[in-house]
Amino acid sequence: MNTEIIKIILAFLVLINPFSALTLFLDLTRGYSMINRRKVARIACLTVVITISFFTLVGETLLKALGISIGSFQLAGGILVFLIALNMMNGEGNPVKPDQENFDVDHVQGAPPTTAAAVVPLAIPMMIGPGGISTVIIYSSQVSGILQISAILIAGVLISIFCYLALMAAGRISRLLGDTGLNIMSRIMGMLLAAVSIEIIVNALRSLFPVLL
Template sequence: MDTEIIKIILAFMVLINPFSALTLFLDLTRGYSMTNRRKVARIASTTIFITIAFFTIAGETLLKVLGISIGSFQVAGGILVFLIAINMMNGEGNPVKPDQDNFDFEHVHEVIPSTASAVVPLAIPMMIGPGGISTVIIYSSQVSGWLPVTSIIVAGLLISIFCYLCLMAAGRISRFLGDTGLNIMSRIMGMLLAAVAIEIIVSGLRTIFPDLL
């Protein structure tokens, strides 16, 4: 597998981080049959894939419509991703994703059907939020041609499948890792994400100031 694709998959894995959504998934699907749990997991994973595919194809066009240069967006997106990484390494989670401690699960059950809760809040923004969407746009804006674009979409498909498998095994993973294990994993992912963020920022600075770097 190409090194660049591995880097994209790593970035998606860390930013989407399905492990951070396990508690939310278990709470949202409490009392559901296995069939309904599978349906929620499938819809959430499909939403993640569609979001990645959409912003891969249309992300650069959106930037042009808004008059935002690719270099500026890379620097801004890299800073956002770096702040997320710092919070993850400090054990504070992702600052641009909802706080599960203050989330009203009962209200969601009352007013949102299971299929809707699979999209919001489980898939968006709990699993793929502003940081993930920004990263998709950044990587897609750096490539041209159908093959690299297809590679990003394939990476999104692989991550979506991984998210589905994690959600279906949510109970076993939560029991196996526990709060301590999930916290350690979050810190490790934060460290990897910080490295990805620095690369994105440097790439953006190269685009804005090609003679300086």
Template sequence: MDTQIVKIILAFLVLINPFSALTLFLDLTRGYSSADRRRFARISSLTVFITVLFFTLAGELLLRALGISIGSFQVAGGILVLLIAINMMNGEGNPVKPDQENVDFDDSVESIGSTAAAVVPLAIPMMVGPGGISTVIIYSAQVTDWHQKLAIIIAGLMISVFCYLALTAAARISRILGDTGLNIISRIMGMLLAAVSIEILVSGLRTIFPQLL
């Protein structure tokens, strides 16, 4: 597999992190049949892929429309991702994603079998939040040809499939790992995310101050 795709997959994995959404998924689908839960997971995972696809194709255009340079966005995005990583390593979760305890399930799910909440709040912003969207835009704005954009799209597709598999196995994963296991995974992903954030930040500084770096 191309190393660029692996690198992007790693960044998406630690930012999207479907393990952090397992508890919310189980709460939102309480009382659902197995078929409805799979449909719920499928819609949520598809939303993740569509979000990645949209910002891969339109991210650079949005920056140009807003008059924001890629270097400035990289620095801002790198700082945002670094803050997320620090919180994850401290066991405080992702600060730019909603607190699951504050999600109003009664408003999110209209009735048993409803899949409206698969899009909001599960896919957006629970799995794909500001950090994930910023990273997609940063990677897409850096590429120079369609082969590289295709690599980002492939990475998004693979992460979406992983999200689907994780959600459909949510009950088993939560039972096996427990709160302690999920917390350990979050901290490990925070360490990996910190490395990604520094790379984004340095790349942005190099773009803005090429004579210094």
């Protein structure tokens, strides 16, 4: 189980990837005081942990209600995650996360820092999008028991804390790494994510075709 939790944390870290949201966070909070900037970061990261917790607890039930088998969803989710990994390794970023140019940042800046901007677009879908949500459902469907479910929830909390620390250090990280450093980091995370996606696909095939595998 320890190995599985490491996989979950790795998958969360790569898919949520707060570094991809640093520029948007800086734009959204330009001119804000440190107190208000922290408030935006807290709301965004709280949204991330709530989203992870919600789909951990009800994701499998939702699939059953829709008549979707776990194996089919795992295969679809694995393919989605693999495509995300390929794009990240090619330096194209996460294809299921929006371009920051699509957001009217100037309009958002005129609103109070506690508005929905911290939730949408910063937390959803910029930090946790379809790939992250799919991975949460996949991993939660593979475990049983309170301890294992709690482990996923704890992993979500740890990742959210990491996201908060990254957002609060957004200015320093951006200056330190620059566009080149962030691009290299994205490619490395893409390679790790590709390995995670293959694990998901193999488990899905094992579930769908137990005789063949």
